[in-house]
Amino acid sequence: MYPPKFGYVIPDSVNEANEFLEKHEDAKALAGGHSLIPMLKLRILRPSYLVELKGLNELHYIRKEDGKIRIGALTTHYEIVKGNLPLLSQAGSTVADPQVRNMGTIGGVISHLDPAADYPASLMAMDAVVKIKGTSGEREEPFKDFAKDMFSPDLNPGEIVKEVIIPEFPGYTFSYKKLERRAGDYAIVGVAVLLKKDSGVIKDVRIGLTAVNNKAVRAYEAEKILLDKSPDEKLIEEAAEKAMGYANPTSDIRGSAEYKKKMTKVMTKRAILEALNR
Structure with a gap:
């Protein structure tokens, strides 16, 4: 057209x-x-x-x-x-x-x-x-x-x-993890993580989400779980679960709302781990 x-x-x-x-x-x-x-x-x-x-x-x-x-x-x-x-x-x-x-x-x-x-x-x-x-x-x-x-x-x-x-x-490390149908496509779920560690303890952490709401959101409650803690698998899982609570997606050709919500947790966990390991 x-x-x-x-x-x-x-x-x-x-x-x-x-x-x-x-x-x-x-x-x-x-x-x-x-x-x-x-x-x-x-x-x-x-x-x-x-x-x-x-x-x-x-x-x-x-x-x-x-x-x-x-x-x-x-x-x-x-x-x-x-x-x-x-x-x-x-x-x-x-x-x-x-x-x-x-x-x-x-x-x-x-x-x-x-x-x-x-x-x-x-x-x-x-x-x-x-x-x-x-x-x-x-x-x-x-x-x-x-x-x-x-x-x-x-x-x-x-x-x-x-x-x-x-x-x-x-002194910060970071990660942006994006779930997409193919390389270069719009995000199905996008998670940005920025954090700073001191002697193995997370002294600052910021988590942003895109594609899971009408606009990008900040997962403040997920950040609180990690702040001033030495992260382990259980803590990261808990933070990712909390981040999932900020997702309110809609179903479309890229996936169902339920799928997108579950993948918010998965992508948050991956982003946190990548930021920690940089």
């Missing part, structure tokens, strides 16, 4: 993009396009204009400063994979195929908020912050609040994602 007709706009700056998007509230910002274009072809979306952001170099960077990593919205999955970033590089390596990884962007992913996307589990685990730019200026919002619901980012008319901010997490 072909998409409906739309205008195509190439702004010279982020400010110009903000102004146009605010004036035309049914316009859509276009970054890599691998999420947006399929929805246009299916006519799920019918924007009056597409606003091309790809040429705006002011949104294209990875910077490390003051213990934080700032990732511009137009940074591609490939660049994130090569950037040696905690957790995100591993998650980025599982996104689709090489062509999509070279075109798709982190800003596009979180502006779209597909509930089965890979990054949100990691962003939840890392307490990521989203910097948003609009005609009235910039604001920062925790990712957990920015991701209001599936396909529903907290963006006002005219606003776009400018950057994603994560801590550097020195």
